[in-house]
Amino acid sequence: MAAMLFVKEGAGENLVVRGARVLDPAQGIDATIDVRVDNGVITALGTDLDTNSHRVVDADGLVVAPAFVDPHVHLRTPGREDEETIASGTAAAAAGGYCAILAMPNTDPVVDSAASLRSLVDTARRDAEIPVGFLAAITKQQGGAELTEMGELADAGAAGFSDDGVPVTSPGLMRRALQYGSVMRRRIALHCEEPTLSRGGQMHEGAVSAELGFTGYPSVAESVMVERDLALAAYEGQPLHLLHLSAWESVQALRRARQAGIEATGEVTPHHLCLTDEAVRSLDPNVKMNPPLRSESDRAALIEALKDGTVTCIATDHAPHARHEKDVPFEAAPFGVTGLETAFAALYTHLVEPGIVPLATVLERMSTGPARAYGLDEPRIAVGAAASLVVLDLQASYRIDEQAFRSRSVNSWLLGATVKGRVRATVAAGRLVYAA
Amino acid sequence: MGDIHVMREDLRPPEPPARRHFISIRDVGRDDLERLLATARTFERSLEREVKKLPTLKGRLVINVFYESSTRTSSSFELAAKRLSADTMSIKSSGSSVDKGESLKDTALTLGAYDPDVIVIRHPQIGAPQLVARVTDAHVVNAGDGKHQHPTQALLDLYAIKQELGRIDGLHVAIVGDVLHSRVARSLVQALALMGAHVTLVAPPALLPREIEAMGCETTTDISAIAGADVVYVLRMQRERMQEGANYVPSLREYTAKWGVTPERLRPGQKVMHPGPMNRGVEIDPRVADHADALIETQVRAGLVTRMAVLYDLLVGAPAPVPVGDPVEVA
Numbered sequence: 013m014a015a016m017l018f019v020k021e022g023a024g025e026n027l028v029v030r031g032a033r034v035l036d037p038a039q040g041i042d043a044t045i046d047v048r049v050d051n052g053v054i055t056a057l058g059t060d061l062d063t064n065s066h067r068v069v070d071a072d073g074l075v076v077a078p079a080f081v082d083p084h085v086h087l088r089t090p091g092r093e094d095e096e097t098i099a100s101g102t103a104a105a106a107a108g109g110y111c112a113i114l115a116m117p118n119t120d121p122v123v124d125s126a127a128s129l130r131s132l133v134d135t136a137r138r139d140a141e142i143p144v145g146f147l148a149a150i151t152k153q154q155g156g157a158e159l160t161e162m163g164e165l166a167d168a169g170a171a172g173f174s175d176d177g178v179p180v181t182s183p184g185l186m187r188r189a190l191q192y193g194s195v196m197r198r199r200i201a202l203h204c205e206e207p208t209l210s211r212g213g214q215m216h217e218g219a220v221s222a223e224l225g226f227t228g229y230p231s232v233a234e235s236v237m238v239e240r241d242l243a244l245a246a247y248e249g250q251p252l253h254l255l256h257l258s259a260w261e262s263v264q265a266l267r268r269a270r271q272a273g274i275e276a277t278g279e280v281t282p283h284h285l286c287l288t289d290e291a292v293r294s295l296d297p298n299v300k301m302n303p304p305l306r307s308e309s310d311r312a313a314l315i316e317a318l319k320d321g322t323v324t325c326i327a328t329d330h331a332p333h334a335r336h337e338k339d340v341p342f343e344a345a346p347f348g349v350t351g352l353e354t355a356f357a358a359l360y361t362h363l364v365e366p367g368i369v370p371l372a373t374v375l376e377r378m379s380t381g382p383a384r385a386y387g388l389d390e391p392r393i394a395v396g397a398a399a400s401l402v403v404l405d406l407q408a409s410y411r412i413d414e415q416a417f418r419s420r421s422v423n424s425w426l427l428g429a430t431v432k433g434r435v436r437a438t439v440a441a442g443r444l445v446y447a448a
Numbered sequence: 449m450g451d452i453h454v455m456r457e458d459l460r461p462p463e464p465p466a467r468r469h470f471i472s473i474r475d476v477g478r479d480d481l482e483r484l485l486a487t488a489r490t491f492e493r494s495l496e497r498e499v500k501k502l503p504t505l506k507g508r509l510v511i512n513v514f515y516e517s518s519t520r521t522s523s524s525f526e527l528a529a530k531r532l533s534a535d536t537m538s539i540k541s542s543g544s545s546v547d548k549g550e551s552l553k554d555t556a557l558t559l560g561a562y563d564p565d566v567i568v569i570r571h572p573q574i575g576a577p578q579l580v581a582r583v584t585d586a587h588v589v590n591a592g593d594g595k596h597q598h599p600t601q602a603l604l605d606l607y608a609i610k611q612e613l614g615r616i617d618g619l620h621v622a623i624v625g626d627v628l629h630s631r632v633a634r635s636l637v638q639a640l641a642l643m644g645a646h647v648t649l650v651a652p653p654a655l656l657p658r659e660i661e662a663m664g665c666e667t668t669t670d671i672s673a674i675a676g677a678d679v680v681y682v683l684r685m686q687r688e689r690m691q692e693g694a695n696y697v698p699s700l701r702e703y704t705a706k707w708g709v710t711p712e713r714l715r716p717g718q719k720v721m722h723p724g725p726m727n728r729g730v731e732i733d734p735r736v737a738d739h740a741d742a743l744i745e746t747q748v749r750a751g752l753v754t755r756m757a758v759l760y761d762l763l764v765g766a767p768a769p770v771p772v773g774d775p776v777e778v779a
Contacts, residue, residue, distance in 0.1 A: 214574075222657035223474075225574055225595030225634055230658075295575035339553050342575035343594055 016171040016388065017112055017143035018136035019102075024052020024442035025399065028063045032071030032403065036078055036393040037372040038380040047076060049399040052442015057395060067444070069437055071403050077375045078391035079111030079400040079438055082352065083201075083279060083382040084176070084255060084327035087144070089132070091120030095332040095421050098132070101352070102141040104330075104419040107448075108352040111391055111400035111440035112383070114145045117154070118177035124149040124160045126168040133169050142440040145171030145388070147201065150189045156181050159192060166196040172386055174201035176255055179237055181207060186241060190250040199277075199386050201253040204237035204262070205303070214343060216289040216306045224292065226343070229304050235261035242269040242276060251275035253385055256329050258284050258303035260313035267322040277385040279325035280314045282355045283425055286362040287311075291425070297338045297345035298425045301331065315363065319373055324381035326374070328355050332421030350424045353417055358426060360406065360433030371406075401439040408434035470758050471577045471590040472597045473638040481606065481642060487757035488607055488750070495531070495753065505534035508565040508763055513555070513580075514591070515541040515571040520724055520751055521591050521600070525568045528755035534565070552576055553583055560584030565763055569593075587762040595631050600755055601723055602635035606643060607750040608743050609679060612719055617644035622674040623665075624650040624709055625683030625731050628657050628696070632723045633683055637663050648673055652707060654696040671707050674714065681721045682709050685731045704730050711735050719743055 029047040034057070036042075046061040047054060082105060088096040096104075098115075105113045115132075117123035123132065129148055136144050148170040152158045154177065162173060173193055180186045180202065193200045210233040215221050217228020238254060242265055245252045257263055257278050266278045283301065288308050291299045299305060317323040331348025338345050351358075356378070363369040383390040391400035409432045414422040438446040469475070494502060510529040514522050522538065529536040539559070541547070546555060552571070559567060560583065567586040569577050574594035581588040592598040610616055621640055627633045627649050640647050641664035649656060649667045656667050674680045685703060697703045709720065710733040720732075720742045728734045736742060 217658055219659040219662035222660035223634065223663055225597070225631060227595075228658065295578050297575075336551070336553075339579075340551065341571065341573035341579050341593075343573035 016145045019140045019143040027067040029069045032076040037376040075404040078379040079402040080378040081382040082113040085113045085330045087115040099139040100420045104352040106445040109402035109435040112143045116176040117149045126164045129168045147172045147174045150175045172199040176203045179205045190248045199253045209233035216304045220289045231259035238262040254278040260310045263317040278323045279327040282358040295342045302347035326377045357431040357433045361431045403437040405434045469588045478642045488753040491753040491756045505532040508534040510534045510566045511564045512538040512568045524751040556580045598631040602639035604750040604754040608746045619678045620646045621679045622677035623681045628655045679719045
């Protein structure tokens with residue numbers, strides 16, 4: 013299989029991470045031990061490891077876990093390099109504790125040909141701070157009419173296929189995509205939205221939209237497409253991945269499908285796990301995204317699905333927008349919020365610290381889960397594995413300031429918020445890419 | 449100064465507390481509404497005098513910014529400011545830099561540079577008044593933002609109801625029509641609920657927002673429900689929102705047949721209100737519109753005094769600005 017992740021050249025690190033609580037849920041490790049890395053590969057786990065002349069990361073009182081994998085990022089390149097570039101997006105990801113990210117193809121132009129994909133791969137090999145993969149479009153120009161040349165795209169390095177941003181509205185074409193995509197053994201990732209039900213929708217349809225006067229984007233606009241796509245996947249016996257699930261009905265459908273043996277995976281975002289439509293009362297354009305923030309019962313269902321393993325991935329759906337485009341009335345603002353640099357802190361503050369979700373679950377769903385869904389190498393803390401580690405300070409409490417962002421955009425729903433849980437260092441594919 | 453009378457003591461409105469903006473009924477309490485209605489009442493009495501101008505806001509600047517067409521609201525805000533001796537400026541989106549693509553933020557910053565005391569804004573997008581409040585130091589009055597709120601309309605409607613029926617508490621008000629697209633309905637439901645009225649929304653299913661009952665009202669699709677109300681408030685059927693193929697209702701003709709407010713559907717003595725502009729023969733039968741029980745002109749008159757009350761409440765109630773350069777005493 014062709015390579016799916018690309019990063020700039022760099023020598024593997026020699027370092028010893030000393031005194032941390034090492035937590036790798038997938039390996040069943042939870043112990044206070046040292047981790048030694050030679051030339052970017054984990055060579056020893058144990059107490060009082062010899063440091064030789066290695067760089068020492070004093071992690072006393074900190075947590076070390078497998079670094080994160082974000083399966084859903086918008087790098088805005090090509091076309092909107094003012095909002096994000098491969099360099100700035102991967103730097104932001106490094107600061108967020110990520111060792112790999114996947115970028116969506118809804119750029120300008122859309123990544124729907126091997127030529128445009130190769131150009132991104134070349135740029136990533138020159139600029140990417142951490143390994144980055146690129147999904148290619150399912151349909152040409154994401155127009156929903158003609159399949160892209162998936163074979164050539166897979167050979168050129170596509171990590172999967174998605175028309176994210178818009179749904180594949182035609183059931184017939186969706187079926188063809190599942191059939192043909194199976195040949196390439198790449199995930200088909202679906203943005204589930206029935207446009208005739210969501211048309212004009214600005215926020216979740218419910219008591220808050222009724223009061224604020226916004227056109228509602230009902231849960232059922234998502235769940236009818238989830239049900240359709242799961243039915244097609246079952247009929248064709250093909251796997252699929254469901255992007256940014258937001259509604260109770262959607263995770264119910266995914267749970268039933270998985271129990272029935274359909275190879276379907278799903279992702280949820282930190283903002284859908286932490287916020288509800290009540291947040292829209294602020295009319296802050298930084299809580300406007302697609303799919304929208306939903307009700308408390310939807311949020312509870314997403315959390316439950318994350319805990320019981322129905323949903324195996326946390327994805328940021330990092331969607332940078334230019335400042336002037338968000339500095340408008342809520343109704344005129346584009347959908348989307350950033351998330352790479354705040355995901356762990358958001359989840360730690362809203363879910364882990366209050367005792368709603370165990371730390372190990374959050375770590376696993378931010379790392380192993382997404383890697384597995386796309387068939388990427390799983391970050392592991394094990395002798396012989398490439399070092400992909402995140403060092404976390406669970407005690408650090410701080411304010412989210414726009415000056416601190418490495419992303420080119422600052423449309424974060426957490427601006428000005430005080431959060432707990434800070435990334436102190438990130439090792440991605442053997443290289444120390446971030447240290448604070 | 450010859451044309452300006454000092455306000456008589458008995459006409460002086462009650463002392464309001466300091467408040468920044470008037471953007472949504474959700475931000476105010478019953479006390480606030482009662483105070484504004486009382487203030488409006490004192491202004492009504494002052495307008496009965498031969499010289500109608502009061503010196504209260506002399507030297508203050510009120511800027512009206514209208515991004516949507518309006519007759520009643522823009523004219524009454526302008527007159528309200530003038531009656532209180534404020535300087536006024538009116539900006540309309542057409543013929544201004546908005547035509548050249550200037551953003552709302554930049555327009556607000558430009559107008560803010562004149563140090564206005566109040567910016568009155570009407571805008572087709574929800575959240576526009578909040579943005580203006582964020583980027584200027586002016587008090588912001590929402591004169592209608594998209595489908596969200598039209599709080600001064602609610603206030604004038606309360607005033608008209610109280611004037612005609614003597615009370616609001618305990619009344620039953622039926623609001624009929626296109627609730628979905630109506631900022632008037634949303635503001636009014638909240639205001640009536642705050643004042644202790646019982647509200648029933650009557651509309652075709654697709655024009656009743658899901659879960660709107662959470663705002664403190666009942667809903668029904670049955671037009672016969674209006675017969676039980678003290679006041680029947682008819683909403684404008686917004687033709688411009690009834691785009692082809694939306695299918696909220698099959699046709700305006702069918703809407704009128706099923707939900708039009710006609711004499712046959714009313715009982716004698718019920719008061720009928722409409723925020724204007726009316727579509728006679730669509731949501732309201734002309735015989736109803738012209739009947740003595742229709743309060744439509746009362747509403748228009750109430751618009752002036754209630755908007756005077758809002759301007760007064762924000763400006764006279766606000767803390768006096770600290771003059772620049774004055775020594776600040778440190779305790």
